Amino acid sequence: MIIKQLSVFLQNELGRLEEATDVIYKNNINITALSIAETAEYGILRMIVSDTDKAAEALKECDFSIKITDVICIEVPDNSGELHKILRKLSDNGINLSYMYGYSKSGKAPLILKVSDPKKAIEVLE
Amino acid sequence: MIWNEPMETMSRDEMINLQNNRLKDMVTRVYHNVEFYRKKMQSLGIEPGDINTIEDLVKLPFTTKKDLRDNYPFGLFAVPKSEIIRLHASSGTTGKPTVVAYTRKDINTFAEVVARALCCAGGTKNDIIQIAYGYGLFTGGLGIHYGSEKLGATVVPISGGNTSKQLTLMKDFGTTILACTPSYALYLSEAMVDAGIDAKELPLRIGIFGAEPWSQEMRMKIEEGLNITAHDIYGLSEIIGPGVACSCEHHSGLHIAEDHFIPEILNPDTLAPVDAGIAGELTFTTITKEAMPLIRYRTRDLSKLTYDKCECGRTNVRMSKILGRSDDMLIIRGVNVFPSQVESVLLDIPEAKPHYMLIVDRQGTMDTLEIQVEIDDRYFSDEMAQLEHIRKKIKQKVESILGISVIISLVEHKTLKRSEGKAQRVIDKRKI
Numbered sequence: 001m002i003i004k005q006l007s008v009f010l011q012n013e014l015g016r017l018e019e020a021t022d023v024i025y026k027n028n029i030n031i032t033a034l035s036i037a038e039t040a041e042y043g044i045l046r047m048i049v050s051d052t053d054k055a056a057e058a059l060k061e062c063d064f065s066i067k068i069t070d071v072i073c074i075e076v077p078d079n080s081g082e083l084h085k086i087l088r089k090l091s092d093n094g095i096n097l098s099y100m101y102g103y104s105k106s107g108k109a110p111l112i113l114k115v116s117d118p119k120k121a122i123e124v125l126e
Numbered sequence: 127m128i129w130n131e132p133m134e135t136m137s138r139d140e141m142i143n144l145q146n147n148r149l150k151d152m153v154t155r156v157y158h159n160v161e162f163y164r165k166k167m168q169s170l171g172i173e174p175g176d177i178n179t180i181e182d183l184v185k186l187p188f189t190t191k192k193d194l195r196d197n198y199p200f201g202l203f204a205v206p207k208s209e210i211i212r213l214h215a216s217s218g219t220t221g222k223p224t225v226v227a228y229t230r231k232d233i234n235t236f237a238e239v240v241a242r243a244l245c246c247a248g249g250t251k252n253d254i255i256q257i258a259y260g261y262g263l264f265t266g267g268l269g270i271h272y273g274s275e276k277l278g279a280t281v282v283p284i285s286g287g288n289t290s291k292q293l294t295l296m297k298d299f300g301t302t303i304l305a306c307t308p309s310y311a312l313y314l315s316e317a318m319v320d321a322g323i324d325a326k327e328l329p330l331r332i333g334i335f336g337a338e339p340w341s342q343e344m345r346m347k348i349e350e351g352l353n354i355t356a357h358d359i360y361g362l363s364e365i366i367g368p369g370v371a372c373s374c375e376h377h378s379g380l381h382i383a384e385d386h387f388i389p390e391i392l393n394p395d396t397l398a399p400v401d402a403g404i405a406g407e408l409t410f411t412t413i414t415k416e417a418m419p420l421i422r423y424r425t426r427d428l429s430k431l432t433y434d435k436c437e438c439g440r441t442n443v444r445m446s447k448i449l450g451r452s453d454d455m456l457i458i459r460g461v462n463v464f465p466s467q468v469e470s471v472l473l474d475i476p477e478a479k480p481h482y483m484l485i486v487d488r489q490g491t492m493d494t495l496e497i498q499v500e501i502d503d504r505y506f507s508d509e510m511a512q513l514e515h516i517r518k519k520i521k522q523k524v525e526s527i528l529g530i531s532v533i534i535s536l537v538e539h540k541t542l543k544r545s546e547g548k549a550q551r552v553i554d555k556r557k558i
Contacts, residue, residue: 007508009501011537037510040534046508063540065506098509114508 008045009065022059035101047070129245148413160203227417240273243372247357253279258306260286265367307460308340313491315351325353338457379444405430477505496533
C-alpha cells in the first residue's frame with residue numbers, strides 16, 4: 001500500500017535528532033519505522049508515524065524543514081530471495097528505486113520503498 | 127644596496143617639492159581627460175589651479191573601488207586607448223573585475239618600483255628569482271617579472287602551484303629568491319620537509335612575500351622553514367601592483383615609492399588625515415601614472431606612517447605592516463573575497479536563503495573557506511541526491527564568482543544568526 005512518509009532535515013549537530021524526536025513524543029505520536037541518511041554536514045530523518053499531519057505541523061512550528069512523500073509499504077515473507085524478487089519486478093517495469101528500509105521479525109519482513117512511481121509499483125507488486 | 131639613490135635618499139624638502147610638481151601636473155591631466163574626476167572636482171567647486179602643494183590634497187575627492195566598478199571597464203582612463211599597452215584586472219564584488227591600465231611609461235614605472243623593492247630586500251643582478259605568484263590578469267606574477275628583469279636577475283617564471291616542480295627547479299637551478307604569497311611560502315617549506323630536502327643545503331636566501339596579510343610570527347616561521355630572510359612587499363593593482371612599498375634589511379616598516387605614490391592615513395570614521403604614527407586607512411594618490419591616475423584612492427588597508435630616516439639610508443616614508451581592513455574584505459589564498467559576492471550568488475539561487483556564514487580557517491598552510499548556507503524550506507527533499515545536487519549547484523556558482531574553491535555546508539533554515547544592524551557574516555579562525 002501507499003503510505004505517507006515524513007522526512008526531516010537535520011544538521012549534523014549534537015542533540016538535533018533528539019530535539020526532533022522530543023517534538024514527536026510530546027505530541028503523543030508513535031514512530032513505527034525510521035531511517036537516517038547522513039553526510040558529514042547534515043542528515044535526513046525519514047519516518048513512518050502514527051499521525052503524519054500532526055507530526056508535520058508540530059515539527060514545522062519548531063522550525064524544522066520537513067517534507068511529506070508517498071512511499072510504498074509491502075510485507076514479504078522472511079525468506080532468502082524475497083527482496084530480490086521485488087527488486088526484479090520493479091526494474092522489469094522500469095520503476096526506479098531511490099532508497100528503502102525495513103526489517104524482519106517473526107517470519108515477516110515489512111519494507112518501505114521510495115520509488116519513482118508508487119501507484120505502478122503497488123500494481124506490480126501486490 | 128639602493129636601486130635609485132637620488133629618489134630614495136633625497137631630503138624631505140626635495141621630496142615635497144617633487145611631489146608638489148607631480149601632483150599639480152597629474153591633477154591638471156585628469157581634470158582635462160577624465161570626465162569622472164572633472165565632474166567630481168566641479169561639484170566640489172575646485173579647479174586644477176587650486177591644487178598647488180600636497181597640503182591641498184585634502185581639497186580633492188576620494189576614489190573608491192566602487193568608482194572603478196561604476197566606470198567599468200575603461201571610464202577612468204586618462205589617455206587614448208592607443209597609448210595603453212597592458213590591462214590587468216582583479217576580482218570585484220559583483221563578479222565584474224576591477225580593470226587597470228598601463229601606458230609604456232607606466233609599465234616602466236612598474237618595473238622601476240619593483241626593481242627598487244627587490245633591491246630593498248637585498249636582491250641583485252646575480253640572483254635567480256623564482257616567481258611563484260600567479261601570472262595573468264593578476265598583477266603579482268608579471269609585476270615581479272618585469273622588475274626582476276630590470277634588476278638584471280635571472281627570472282624563473284614558474285607561476286603559482288605545481289609544488290613538486292617548484293621544489294625540483296629550486297634545487298636544480300639554485301634559486302636564491304622566492305617570490306610568492308606568504309601562505310604558499312609556508313606550504314613550500316612543509317613540502318620541502320616531506321620531499322626530504324634540507325633547506326639549509328639550498329642557496330635560497332631571500333623571500334619576497336605579499337598579496338595577503340601575514341604576521342610577524344608567520345614571518346619567523348617561514349624564515350626558519352626555508353632558511354631565508356623574508357621581506358614584505360605591498361601593492362595593489364589600482365595603484366600599480368606589487369612594489370608600492372617593500373621592507374628593507376632592518377624590517378622596520380615598508381619603504382613607499384613616494385615619488386610615484388603619495389600616501390595619506392585617514393581616520394576611518396571621519397576620513398580626516400591623521401598625524402604620522404597614528405593608525406588609520408591607507409590612501410594613495412598616484413602622481414606619475416599616465417593611463418589611470420587615481421586621486422586619494424582608499425585602499426581600506428589599515429596602516430600607519432613614519433617619516434624618520436631608516437638605518438638603511440633611505441629617506442622615503444615607511445608604512446607599517448598592514449594592521450587589518452576597514453571593510454569586510456577577506457584575503458583567502460591571495461584572492462580578495464567580499465561577503466557581498468557570496469550574497470549576490472545566493473540571491474540568484476532559489477533553493478538557498480540569502481543567509482550565510484563564512485568560516486575561514488587555515489588547514490596546515492592552506493586557507494579554507496566554508497560557506498554555511500540555509501536551505502529554503504520548500505526545496506528540502508527526502509532524497510540525498512536532490513540535496514547534493516543543490517549543494518553542488520551553489521558550490522559551482524560561488525566558485526565561478528570567487529575564483530577559489532569553497533566548501534558548501536547546507537544548514538537548517540532559521541538557524542544562522544540574524545542580527546539587527548551590521549550582520550556578523552564572517553568567522554575568521556586563522557591565526558595570522
